[in-house]
Amino acid sequence: MNALTIKNFSKEYRGGTKAVDELNLEVKEGDFFGLLGPNGAGKSTTIHSITGIVNPTGGSIEVFGKNVVSEYREARALVGLSPQEFNADIFATPVQILDWMGGYYGMSKKDRKERIEVLLDQFNLRDHKKKMFRMLSGGLKRRVLLARAMMNSPKLLILDEPTAGVDVELRRELWQHLQDLNKEGVTIILTSHYLEEVEKLCKTIAIISDGKVAKQGDKHDFFKEPGGLESAYLEITKK
Ligand code: ADP
Numbered sequence: 001m002n003a004l005t006i007k008n009f010s011k012e013y014r015g016g017t018k019a020v021d022e023l024n025l026e027v028k029e030g031d032f033f034g035l036l037g038p039n040g041a042g043k044s045t046t047i048h049s050i051t052g053i054v055n056p057t058g059g060s061i062e063v064f065g066k067n068v069v070s071e072y073r074e075a076r077a078l079v080g081l082s083p084q085e086f087n088a089d090i091f092a093t094p095v096q097i098l099d100w101m102g103g104y105y106g107m108s109k110k111d112r113k114e115r116i117e118v119l120l121d122q123f124n125l126r127d128h129k130k131k132m133f134r135m136l137s138g139g140l141k142r143r144v145l146l147a148r149a150m151m152n153s154p155k156l157l158i159l160d161e162p163t164a165g166v167d168v169e170l171r172r173e174l175w176q177h178l179q180d181l182n183k184e185g186v187t188i189i190l191t192s193h194y195l196e197e198v199e200k201l202c203k204t205i206a207i208i209s210d211g212k213v214a215k216q217g218d219k220h221d222f223f224k225e226p227g228g229l230e231s232a233y234l235e236i237t238k239k
Contacts, residue, residue, distance in 0.1 A: 003029045003064060003156045003187035004050065010058035010211075011045050019045040021211040022059065027204070029064075029155075032182045033189045034202035034219075038237045042211040043191045044084070047158055051081045063156055077105065080154035082145045084161045090134035094125050094144045097133065101151040112151075119147040123177060139170030146177065150186075157181065159190045163197060175201060195229050205229065207236050 004027040011020040020042040027033045037043050048054040050061055052072050061068045066075040088097050095116055102112035120126045123143045128136060133144065142162060149157055162178070163171045178201060182188050192198050198205060199219070206216040214236045222229045 001029050001064065002062070003027045003031065004189070005062045005065075006046070006050075006059070007061075008059035009046070009049065009056055009061055011042075011049060011054060012057045019211055020049075023208075023212055025206060025213060025216075027156075027187060027189060029187055030182075030185060031187055032178075032201055032203045033187075034198040034205040035189060035191045035208060036195075036198060036205060036233060037191075037208035041208040041237075043208055044160065045211075046208070047081070047160055047189075047191065050158065051079055052076055077152060078155050080149035080152060080157045082142075082149040082157070082159045082162055084164065086133075086141050086145065088133050088141075088144065088148070091132050093130050093132060094120070094136075094147070095129050097144060097148055098151055101148045105152040107152070115151060115153070119150060122150075123147045124173075137170075138165045139167065139174070142166055142170075142174060143177070146174070150181070154186070156187045156189070159188065161191055161193065163192070163194065171197070195233065199223075199229055207233055209236050 006023055006025040009020055009023045012018045023046065035043050045054055049056050050063065050068060052068055063075045063078050066078065068075040098116045098119060099112050102115060120129055123146060125143060125147060128140055133141065136144065146162065163174055166174060178188060190202065202219055205219055205222055207214050215232060222232050225232065
C-alpha cells in the first residue's frame with residue numbers, strides 16, 4: 001500500500017504565486033523518502049498540504065488511502081509532523097508539550113501519560129523532562145519536536161529539516177532514532193539540505209524544482225551516475 005499518493009497536486013497562493021504545479025508523488029509504506037530541492041521549490045507547501053495546514057487548489061493527496069481534504073480527520077490521525085521552526089511554547093516542559101499534543105489528538109489522560117513515558121525513554125528525554133523548552137540545546141529541542149510528532153503513533157512521519165542547527169554528534173544520534181523508527185515500520189518523509197544526511201538515511205529520493213518532481217528514484221540509481229546525488233542535484237537546480 002502507498003503511505004502517500006499525490007496526484008496532479010497544485011497550489012496557487014492568494015496573490016498568484018504558483019508554488020506547486022501538477023505534482024505527482026508516491027511513497028510506499030515503510031519507505032524512508034528524501035524530498036530535496038532548493039529554497040522556493042515547493043517542499044514546505046507540499047508537506048503542509050499533506051498535514052492539512054495548506055489547502056490544495058488542485059489535484060488530490062491521500063495518506064494510506066485517506067483523502068487529506070474530504071477525510072481529513074482520518075488522514076491527520078495517521079500523520080506526525082516535525083516542523084522546521086521550533087514552534088513550541090518556550091516556557092513549557094517536554095512533558096507539557098507532549099501532553100498538549102496528545103490532547104489535540106483527543107487521547108485520554110491515561111493514554112497520554114503512558115505514551116509520554118514511552119517517548120521520554122525512546123528519545124532519551126527523561127533527564128530533561130522538567131526543563132523549560134527554551135533552556136534545552138538545539139539537539140534536545142529537535143528531539144522534543146520529534147517525540148511530539150510521534151505522540152499519536154503516526155504511520156507516516158514527516159520531518160522538515162530535522163537536523164538544522166544540530167551539531168555533528170547529536171545529528172548522528174538523531175539519525176539513529178530515525179532509523180530505529182523506520183525499522184519499527186514508520187514510513188518517513190524527510191526534507192533536508194544536507195545531501196550526506198539524505199544519502200545516509202533515505203531509500204528513495206525525489207528532487208523537486210519549480211513545483212514539480214524533476215527526478216525520482218531509488219537511492220542507488222542516483223549513485224550509479226558519475227558525481228552521485230550532488231551532481232544530479234546541481235544539474236537539476238542550476239538556473
Ligand atoms: P520550499 O519549502 O521548497 O522552500 P515553499 O513551498 O516554501 O518552498 O515555497 C514555494 C513558493 O511558494 C515560493 O515561491 C514561496 O515564496 C511561495 N509561498 C510559500 N508560502 C507562501 C504563502 N503563504 N503565501 C504566498 N506565497 C507563498
